[in-house]
Amino acid sequence: MSHEVADRIEIRLAGEGGQGMILAGIILAEAASIYSGKNVVQSQSYGPEARGGASKSEVIISNGEIDHPEVIEADILVALSQEAYRKFHKEVKPDGLLIVDADKVKDADERAIRIPITHLAFETTGRQITANTVALGVLVGLTGIVERQAIEKAVAARAPRGTEEMNRKALEAGFAAAAAVKK
Amino acid sequence: MTVQLMQGNEAIGWGAIAAGCRFYAGYPITPSTEVAEILARELPKVGGKFIQMEDEIASMAAIIGARLGGLKSMTATSGPGFSLMQENIGYAAIAEIPCVVVDVQRLGPSTGQPTAPSQGDVMQARWGTHGDHPIIALAPVSVRQAFDLTVVAFDMSERYRTPVILLTDEVIGHMREPVELPDFSKIQIFEHKVTEPPEEYKAFRNTPDGVPPLVPFGQGYRYHVTGLLHDELGFPTQRIDEIDPWLERVNTKLDKHIDQITLLAEDAQDGARVGLLSYGCTARAARHALKVARARGLKVDMLTLYTIWPFPEKQVEAFGERLDKIIVAEMNLGQLAYEVERVVGRKKVVRVTRANGEMVTPQMILDAMEG
Amino acid sequence: MDDHILEAHELEKHEALIPQADWFNRSETLQKLRKNKKFPTIWCSGCGIGVVMGALIRAIDHLGLSNDEVALVSGIGCTARMPVYMDFNTLHTTHGRALAFATGLKIARPDMKVIAIMGDGDALAIGGNHFIHAARRNLGITALVVNNAIYGMTGGQYSPTTPIGGRATTAPYGNIEPPFPICELAIAAGASYVARSTVYHALELDKFLAEAIAKDGFSVVEAVSYCHTTYGRFNRLGTAADMMRALKDNTIAQSAYERLTPEEKAANTKIVRGKFLDVERPQYTVAYDNLITRVQGGEK
Numbered sequence: 070m071s072h073e074v075a076d077r078i079e080i081r082l083a084g085e086g087g088q089g090m091i092l093a094g095i096i097l098a099e100a101a102s103i104y105s106g107k108n109v110v111q112s113q114s115y116g117p118e119a120r121g122g123a124s125k126s127e128v129i130i131s132n133g134e135i136d137h138p139e140v141i142e143a144d145i146l147v148a149l150s151q152e153a154y155r156k157f158h159k160e161v162k163p164d165g166l167l168i169v170d171a172d173k174v175k176d177a178d179e180r181a182i183r184i185p186i187t188h189l190a191f192e193t194t195g196r197q198i199t200a201n202t203v204a205l206g207v208l209v210g211l212t213g214i215v216e217r218q219a220i221e222k223a224v225a226a227r228a229p230r231g232t233e234e235m236n237r238k239a240l241e242a243g244f245a246a247a248a249a250v251k252k
Numbered sequence: 253m254t255v256q257l258m259q260g261n262e263a264i265g266w267g268a269i270a271a272g273c274r275f276y277a278g279y280p281i282t283p284s285t286e287v288a289e290i291l292a293r294e295l296p297k298v299g300g301k302f303i304q305m306e307d308e309i310a311s312m313a314a315i316i317g318a319r320l321g322g323l324k325s326m327t328a329t330s331g332p333g334f335s336l337m338q339e340n341i342g343y344a345a346i347a348e349i350p351c352v353v354v355d356v357q358r359l360g361p362s363t364g365q366p367t368a369p370s371q372g373d374v375m376q377a378r379w380g381t382h383g384d385h386p387i388i389a390l391a392p393v394s395v396r397q398a399f400d401l402t403v404v405a406f407d408m409s410e411r412y413r414t415p416v417i418l419l420t421d422e423v424i425g426h427m428r429e430p431v432e433l434p435d436f437s438k439i440q441i442f443e444h445k446v447t448e449p450p451e452e453y454k455a456f457r458n459t460p461d462g463v464p465p466l467v468p469f470g471q472g473y474r475y476h477v478t479g480l481l482h483d484e485l486g487f488p489t490q491r492i493d494e495i496d497p498w499l500e501r502v503n504t505k506l507d508k509h510i511d512q513i514t515l516l517a518e519d520a521q522d523g524a525r526v527g528l529l530s531y532g533c534t535a536r537a538a539r540h541a542l543k544v545a546r547a548r549g550l551k552v553d554m555l556t557l558y559t560i561w562p563f564p565e566k567q568v569e570a571f572g573e574r575l576d577k578i579i580v581a582e583m584n585l586g587q588l589a590y591e592v593e594r595v596v597g598r599k600k601v602v603r604v605t606r607a608n609g610e611m612v613t614p615q616m617i618l619d620a621m622e623g
Numbered sequence: 624m625d626d627h628i629l630e631a632h633e634l635e636k637h638e639a640l641i642p643q644a645d646w647f648n649r650s651e652t653l654q655k656l657r658k659n660k661k662f663p664t665i666w667c668s669g670c671g672i673g674v675v676m677g678a679l680i681r682a683i684d685h686l687g688l689s690n691d692e693v694a695l696v697s698g699i700g701c702t703a704r705m706p707v708y709m710d711f712n713t714l715h716t717t718h719g720r721a722l723a724f725a726t727g728l729k730i731a732r733p734d735m736k737v738i739a740i741m742g743d744g745d746a747l748a749i750g751g752n753h754f755i756h757a758a759r760r761n762l763g764i765t766a767l768v769v770n771n772a773i774y775g776m777t778g779g780q781y782s783p784t785t786p787i788g789g790r791a792t793t794a795p796y797g798n799i800e801p802p803f804p805i806c807e808l809a810i811a812a813g814a815s816y817v818a819r820s821t822v823y824h825a826l827e828l829d830k831f832l833a834e835a836i837a838k839d840g841f842s843v844v845e846a847v848s849y850c851h852t853t854y855g856r857f858n859r860l861g862t863a864a865d866m867m868r869a870l871k872d873n874t875i876a877q878s879a880y881e882r883l884t885p886e887e888k889a890a891n892t893k894i895v896r897g898k899f900l901d902v903e904r905p906q907y908t909v910a911y912d913n914l915i916t917r918v919q920g921g922e923k
Contacts, residue, residue, distance in 0.1 A: 073543075073544045073547055073548070074540060074543050074544060074547075095257065095428065098257055098428055099257045102255065102257055102429075102430035103254075103255050103256070103257060103430065108429075108430065109257070109428075109429065109430060110427055110428070110429055111257065111427065111428040111429075112423065112426060112427040112428070113426065114367065135429075136536045136537070136539040136540035136543065136614075137536050137537045137539075137540035137611075137613070137614050138423060138427050138533065138536050138611075139423075139611055141613065141614065141615075275727065275730065275731060277726075277727060296911075296914055296915045296918040296919070297918055297919060299915060299919070301730050301731075301911055301915075303726070303730060305723065305726070305756075306752050306753065306756040307752065309720060309723065310720065310723035310726070310752075310753055310756075311723075313716065313717070313720040313723035313724040313726075313727065314723050314724065314726045314727030314730075315727055316716075316724055316727065317696070317714070317723070317724035317725060317726060317727025317728035317729075317731070318727035318728060318730060318731040319727075319731075320712075320714060320727075320728055320731075321727065321728045321729075321730070321731025321732040321735070322731055322732065323731040325727065325731075339717055340716075340717055340720065343716065343717050468731075468732075469694050469712035469714075469728065469732065469735065470691055470692060470694070470712060470732050470734075470735050471691070472691050474690060474691065474710060474711060474712055474713075475712075475713075476660075476706070476707050476713045476714075476715065477713065477714045477715065478707070478714075478715035479715065479716065479717055480715070485659060485660075487659075487660055487707060488707065488715075
C-alpha cells in the first residue's frame, strides 16, 4: 500500500545496538535532505539498553510530502545481525532489496545480497565500528538512492573530528563492494 | 537559516528559545529528555537559565516561580512526570501564571513502555488536576510544527494567562525531518501592559476580555498569589459574592477567544460522506490513508486538530453535520473519540484505536473507511 | 550572644517597652503589614506563629530592605498562611513545594530576597526532598521553618518532628517514629547558615533571621513553636502560656551547652538554641551567572 502513494521510498537499517545503524539512518536522511533537497522522515526504535539488543533506523525519502512517518513495507532492508534480519525481513516488498552482512546473517533469503560488511570495515579501517559507513556505501552504490557526492558530504559532516579520512575510506569500500556485486 | 535535519524534541527546544523562554526546569524522562538537553546547552548562550530539579513536581513549581520572577518558562516531561505535575498545573491555572508544559506522550499506564509512543494523555491534559479550570493543549503533526506550536504555546500562555500543554508524542518527538527555522528576531510574543499605578493594581481584576495583565514580582506591584479561591487582589476569600465573579471569569476566559485559540486544518472533498479526524502522529497515518483512499476513487474529508483543548466543538459539529461517518484515529482507547461522540453523536463515530506502543497504520484507517 | 538578649520575663518588667494603644500606627516596622487585608489572622489565639511573623518583620526592617525587594513563598499549613498578612511580593503555593517555587523565583530574580516560610510537615515530610536539594544547591533562599511538631491545620496528626511518645490523632498510642533534627539535616545537606531558636526567645529569632536573610547562600532558621490547640491538648501540656514557658525551661543556649561536660551533654534533653553554621559557599545563582559568562565567552 505504500506504493499507492507516489514517490515514496522506505529504507530500514537494522542491527544490534551499538552497530551505529541509527546514526547511519540519520546520515542517509541528511544526504537525502540537506545535500539533495528531498523530503525525508527518519525515525528509530531501540530497546532500553545502550548496547546489544535489536535497533532499527528508518528513512523514508520522497520528492513530495511524507505523511505516515514509519515504514509500511520496506523497499530496502539492510541487516547487520541475524536477529535484525529475522525481525524485519518479512516486512520487505516482494521486489524489495535485501542487503545483509554475509558473516553475521548466515540464514537469509536467496534474493538477499550478501556482503561481508563488518569484515570489510575492519579490513579497510582496522575498526569494526565503521561498518555502518561501509553499509551506507553499499546501499547507495547498489541503489543510487542519493548521489554519491551527497552521501560523501553527509558522512564527512557527521564524522567525529579526526575520523573523516577513516570514514571516507569505509564509504569507498562500501561503494567498491557494491560495484563488484553489480558486475 | 539553513535546512537542518532535526528531531521534534529539538524543534521544541528551539521554539522555546525563539519565543523568548529564558527559564527551563525539568527532570529527565524518556522520551522527552532531548528537550532538556538542548535547553541546558542553549539557554545560557542567550542569558537564560536551566535547572534540573529533583523531580517533576519541583520542576512545575519552579517554572511558575520563575514566571512570577519575570522569565518566560517551560518544562518538558512524559506520562509519569506529567502525572506528578498535575497539582501544580492546577495551581498555574487558578493563579493564572503563564507557562508551557511539554508532554511527549509515551505508552502508559504507569511506567508502561518508555520508548513507545502513545496519545494516552489526552484526557489527563484536560482533567488531570482536581477541580474545574480551562486549559489549552496543542498537538503538532510534524517537526516544523513542533517548533511553531511551541512558539504559539508561549504566546497563548501569555495572552490568556494560562498553562499551555504542548501535547506531543514519542513519534513526533524523536523523528527527524528537514526544517528551515524562521528568523527568531521576527517572532513576537504577547506582552502584558499595565496602565494603572501599583496602588490600584489588581492582579486578578475582572476585565472585559477576561485576562487581567500580570506584572512580575519585584516591580513595585506587590500582590498575593495563592491556590486558594481568592478575590481580585489575590487574597483568600470564602465569600460567594467574591468567588462567583472570579470563577465565572476564569472558567470562561478562553471561550471569549476561542476562534484565536482553535487551530486546525480541514481538507474537504465535494460529495464526501466519510471523514477522518485525527491529531498528532496519528494524523500522519490518517493523511496517508486519505491519499490512498482518494487515489482509489473514494471521497473522504479530513479534519486535523492542532488545538485539542479547548475542544473545537463548533468545527467538529459542522464536520459531523455534513458527514455520515467520522473515523477518529488515535493512539489510545478512544479518549478524543469521547469528545467527538459528545458533539456529533455516538452513531456517526467509528473509532480506530491502538494502545500497544505501535502506531495506528494507514491500513487500519482504510479498513475502517471501507468497512 | 544570648547574654544581651532580653528574656521575655525580663521584658515584662520594663513597662516602657510594652506596646501602647497607638503603637501599631506609629511603628514603621509594622507598616510592613498589609493594609489592604482585613485581620485577624487564621491562627488560634496564643499561637506562636504570630511571634515568628513579628520577628521576621523586625529582621527585614532591621536590614533596611524595601517591601518590593522581598518575596515570601510558602506552602500549605498554619505557618504557610503567614505571607498573606505582610506587604511583600507573596506567593502561597501547594503543600510542600514552597522551596521549589522559590527556586524558580530566585533564579529569575537573584537580586530579590526570597524567603520560604514553612511548617515542619510542609518543609520536612511532603517537602523534605526539596529541602535537602535546595540546601545542596546552596541557592540563596532563606528557609524559615516553624517547628511545632504537629500538623495543626488538619487537626493534630504527627509530623516528622513529633517527639517519640507524643500523642497525635494519627498516633493515638504515642508516636514511635524518631523525629528529624532540622538543623542537623540542613547542615548535612549543604546549607550555608543554620540557626535555631524558639518563639519564647523572639529577639534571638530577630537576630538569626536578619543574619539568615543577609546571607548569600541557603540559610535555615528553625523557629521552635508549639500547638496548644492540638498537641498541647492531646499531651496534657497546658495552655499556650504553659507551652511558651516550657520553651524557656526546656531549651539551652548553645554557649551554655558548650560548657557542659561530655557526660552532661550526653544526658541533655533540652533543645539547644544557637547558630550552628555560618560558612561561605558558592551560591547557586552566582555560579550560574559565572556559567553564563563562560558560555557567552565562547567556552564549549
